[in-house]
Every structure is written in C-alpha cells, then in structure tokens.
Amino acid sequence: MENPDLSLYKYKGYYFGRLELRIGLLENLEDFEIREDDVFVITYPKSGTVWFQQILSLIYFEEHRKRAGSLDTNDQVPFLEYSIKHEDIVKRPSPRLFATHLPYYLFPSGMKNKKPKIIYVYRNPKDVVCSYYYFFKNVKLQVTGSFEKFFEQFLEGKVVGSLWFDHIKGWYEHKSLCNIQFMMYEEMKKDLRGSIVKVCKFLGKELSDEDMDAVVTQAMFDNMKSDPRANYDSLMELDGIPRNGHFLRKGTIGDWKNHMTVEQNERFDKIFQREMKDFPLKFIWDMNEELNSK
Numbered sequence: 001m002e003n004p005d006l007s008l009y010k011y012k013g014y015y016f017g018r019l020e021l022r023i024g025l026l027e028n029l030e031d032f033e034i035r036e037d038d039v040f041v042i043t044y045p046k047s048g049t050v051w052f053q054q055i056l057s058l059i060y061f062e063e064h065r066k067r068a069g070s071l072d073t074n075d076q077v078p079f080l081e082y083s084i085k086h087e088d089i090v091k092r093p094s095p096r097l098f099a100t101h102l103p104y105y106l107f108p109s110g111m112k113n114k115k116p117k118i119i120y121v122y123r124n125p126k127d128v129v130c131s132y133y134y135f136f137k138n139v140k141l142q143v144t145g146s147f148e149k150f151f152e153q154f155l156e157g158k159v160v161g162s163l164w165f166d167h168i169k170g171w172y173e174h175k176s177l178c179n180i181q182f183m184m185y186e187e188m189k190k191d192l193r194g195s196i197v198k199v200c201k202f203l204g205k206e207l208s209d210e211d212m213d214a215v216v217t218q219a220m221f222d223n224m225k226s227d228p229r230a231n232y233d234s235l236m237e238l239d240g241i242p243r244n245g246h247f248l249r250k251g252t253i254g255d256w257k258n259h260m261t262v263e264q265n266e267r268f269d270k271i272f273q274r275e276m277k278d279f280p281l282k283f284i285w286d287m288n289e290e291l292n293s294k
C-alpha cells in the first residue's frame, strides 16, 4: 500500500483522509452549531454510508424520489468533514442532512442539548475490511500491497476511521446522551422495506405506500448501481484517472469468506471476542443467518 502516512491525517488521535478534508471545520468543530432538526448518518467507513445518503435523499426530497431532480446524493446529504463539492455546508437550509465518519468524542458537543437525529449504521467488520481493501485498491488506486497487508493495517487502526472497535463502542456507550437509532447493514440487506419503515418512524416521516415503494426500489443495490445520482461514479472521474472498480462493488454479506484465511479469521474472532465482550448489538456474518438468531 502507498505510504499511509501520506494519505492519512491524524487529528486528536483519530485518522482522517487527507484529501478534501475540511481542516478548518475540524479545528473548530466545537463551534459548529448543531440545529435540533439536523439529521446525521454516522458510520465507520464502508458500512453503508452511500446507501444511507441515497435513502435519506429519497425520503426527504420528492424530486429525488420521482427522479425529477439531478442532484447527487452527495449534494443532498453532504459529508460534514470532507468537502467533496466545496460547498458552505453551515448555511444549508433546515433540515440539514449530513453524513460523517466522526467518532463520538470529536462530534460537536452541541449535540447534547440540541439532540439532532443520529442514525448510526454498522456492518460486520469482516465484510468492512474486505470492502475497504477493494476501495483502496480499485477506487483510490492506493493499494499495491496484498489483502494480508491491508488486514494488518486495519487491525492496527491505521486507516481512515481508526479502529473499528473504538468507533462503534464510542457511539454505543454514549447512546443515552444522543437521539440515536442504530441500523444494521445486514438487516437492511435482508429486510430493506422493514429497515426503511424503522428509519422513517425514527425521523418522524410518514410516506404514502407509493412513495415507500419508490424509496425501497431506488435503494436496492442494482438500482443504485445504475443511478448516476447515487453510485458515486461521477466523483470517481474527477481526476481523470480511469478506475477498475466502483463504489458499489458487491453489496453483499459474507464476502469475507472469499478473502480471509482460516488463520486470519481465527485471529479476527479472538480480537472481536476480546473487544466486543458484553457488547449487546447483534452482528450477522453470513447471508443465511437469521436476523433473530442469537
């Protein structure tokens, strides 16, 4: 892999990507004024951010739902800490919708009084590491090393988002201070409609059956992949370098089985058991696993 020190920016113990990072905003995050009607989708990278940018765009913007608008999901639900479209996000009209990978401890503390709506999307970390590897290899064109090497870097937390374990635990342990809904990537995959209904309830949004159908259909993997507003392909062309890969790669559960060796898997399980002992949220590792099984 390219020297990670060049592509990473460490700030207060957390790794950000250097490219397009709003360093000014980061250094003044405490002054970032949270509004009560803000909505944040918070993720560790490769856990369903783009998916949720599309879902929120579809829920909130009729023209997006009706395919009348031409704005990308990234325009509708911009990243807080990355300036992909160089927009002044602070002045956006309410309700402002944001995506972010921020850890709990860096999030503007105004959240504690204003209680904006936060949706935390999590995904089983074995699939996260595989998705992440391909993202760097095919999209960012930054991995020249093996999966094995990237796997080690992920376990060291020397990637954007730092340690996966710290990110999810940081948010979960402070959930009583936030107005937060945890959403599981795998549950969305298995029951997209049910997941969107749950999110609408949390957001206080009532959709007609017809609108709900439109949201569900356009949030499906294959439909998103062919939707230029939602597949991020246009962003990939910005620097003129052709990409082999796509942001929307496989969108599945259990791809880790095609990449991790038995030894890597056993090691991962040990670390997971140590780090996530007594952690109450459920994880799904296989497409055939039932949502309600323990």
Ligand SMILES: Nc1ncnc2c1ncn2[C@@H]1O[C@H](COP(=O)(O)OS(=O)(=O)O)[C@@H](OP(=O)(O)O)[C@H]1O
Pocket: 043, 044, 045, 046, 047, 048, 049, 050, 051, 127, 130, 131, 132, 134, 135, 189, 219, 220, 221, 222, 224, 247, 248, 249, 250, 251, 252, 255
């Ligand atoms: N609709 C839908 N259904 C299922 N899966 C989906 C969907 N949209 C995005 N994805 C998958 O999410 C993975 C990318 O994660 P993120 O959007 O969080 O990436 S990023 O952090 O914003 O770079 C990436 O996962 P992989 O395919 O495993 O690489 C995307 O394909």
